[in-house]
Amino acid sequence: MFLLRRLLSSAAAAAGASRGPPPIRVALTESSGRGVFATRPVAAGELLHSAEPLVSHPAPSLLHEVCYICLRRKAAKEGRGSSGGGGYFCSDACREHAKGFHDVGKRVDWSLFDEHCSSRGLKYPYMAKRLACMVISGAASADCLNILQPARLHQGTLIEMEEEFLLLESAFRKAGFQEEVRKFLTKEWYINVLARIRINAFRVELIASSYEDLLTSAAASVSCDASVGNAVYMLPSFYNHDCDPNTHIVWLENANVKLKALRDIEEGMEKCSLSEELRICYIDTSMDVHARQKILEDGFGFQCRCLRCLSGD
Ligand SMILES: [Zn+2]
Ligand SMILES: [Zn+2]
Incomplete structure (x- = not known):
């Protein structure tokens, strides 16, 4: 009980500290383009800020199990019957939020597009x-x-994207959408969007436990449910990567x-006008250096030169 009270009071302290503008700014780094910096000393466990997705999508296999908008898991007691056609909504607020574009989606026959993506195990085209x-x-x-950084695309990827685009475009066309409303929908638009989704989409893994665990967990890896879907954000996308991160990105219930x-972070560094950079880990921190280098190179297109990698850990 005492522990619980202590945890709750630290939660309140963290929430209090997070009121007002978040203690961060986006600025240029010396070698990694844009990055995020603390604007004042930050204590371990402090919530820096939260962010809502620009675009989200449930994992294709979980369309009827997680909310169409916020990716919250359906409670077991809700059963399978309430989702109806075209996805599940956890609340009236989510249903209302989605109304306009959910209605657009419902007018279209997606069978060819969905079949194409599901047979290839693709998830990002659903976000596009x-x-x-x-x-x-x-x-x-x-x-x-x-505004987000695009991935570099190989020729083979471009050809695949072109196929997806043709299916997407023809689905809208066949549903009777006038050229006027779909004139943005060009191959270039689709490729641009996918190039950004590919390296900026986060795999959303909801923490099965609670807010208290978030505040007390010392490690970057907290046990998670499997991924419920993917989402693209604005500010979180500006964080650069480090295999020994000082910042943790976490989802609770949605x-x-x-x-x-994750630790105390100083506002400024010696002989550096900028504050210490806040960095998250894009991948599983428990992998060894070779596995991390390979995933970062293949998936994100860069060689990690963080202190942990340089030390061979
Ligand atoms: Zn929801
Ligand atoms: Zn590294």
């Missing part, structure tokens, strides 16, 4: 499809992901993500 519906409904602008300091 949702974004296209959001643009048509007015819920998002066609260029809303442009896709609204929280960023938490």
Whole structure:
């Protein structure tokens, strides 16, 4: 009981500290493009900020198990019957939030597109499809992901994307959407969007436990449920990677993500006008250096030169 009270009071302290503007800023780093920095000393366990997705999508196999919008898991007692056609909504707020673009999506026969993606195990095209519906409904602008860094794409990938685009475009065309409302939907748009989703989408893994665990966990890896889906964010995408990160990115019950300091972080570094950079780990920190290097190179297109990698750990 005493422990619980202590945890709750530290939770309240963290919440109090997180009121007002978050203690971070985005600025240029010396070698990794943009990065995120603390604007004041930050204590271990402090919540830096949270963020809502720009675009999210449930894992294709969980469409009827997690919320169409916030990726919250359906409670076991809700049964399987309440999701109806086209996805499950956990609340009226999520249903309302999705209304415009969910209605656009429902007008389209997605069978060819979905079949194409599911037979190849693709998940990101579903996010591009949702974004296209959001643009048509007015819920998002066609260029809303442009601020994010794009992945470098190989020729083979471009050819695959072209196939996906043709299926997406023809699905909208066959559903009777006028050229006027789908004029943004070009091959270039699709490739641009996918290039950004590929390296900026986070695998959303909800922590099965509680807020207290978030505040007390010292390690970057907390036991998680399997992924419930993917989401792209604005600010969290500006964090650079480190295999021994000082910041943890975490999801509790839904896709609204929280960023938490893993250790005390100084505001400034010696002979450096910028504060210490806040970095998250893009991958599983428990892998060895060779496995990490390979995944970062293949998946994110860079060679990690963090202190942990340089030490061979
Ligand atoms: Zn929801
Ligand atoms: Zn590294």
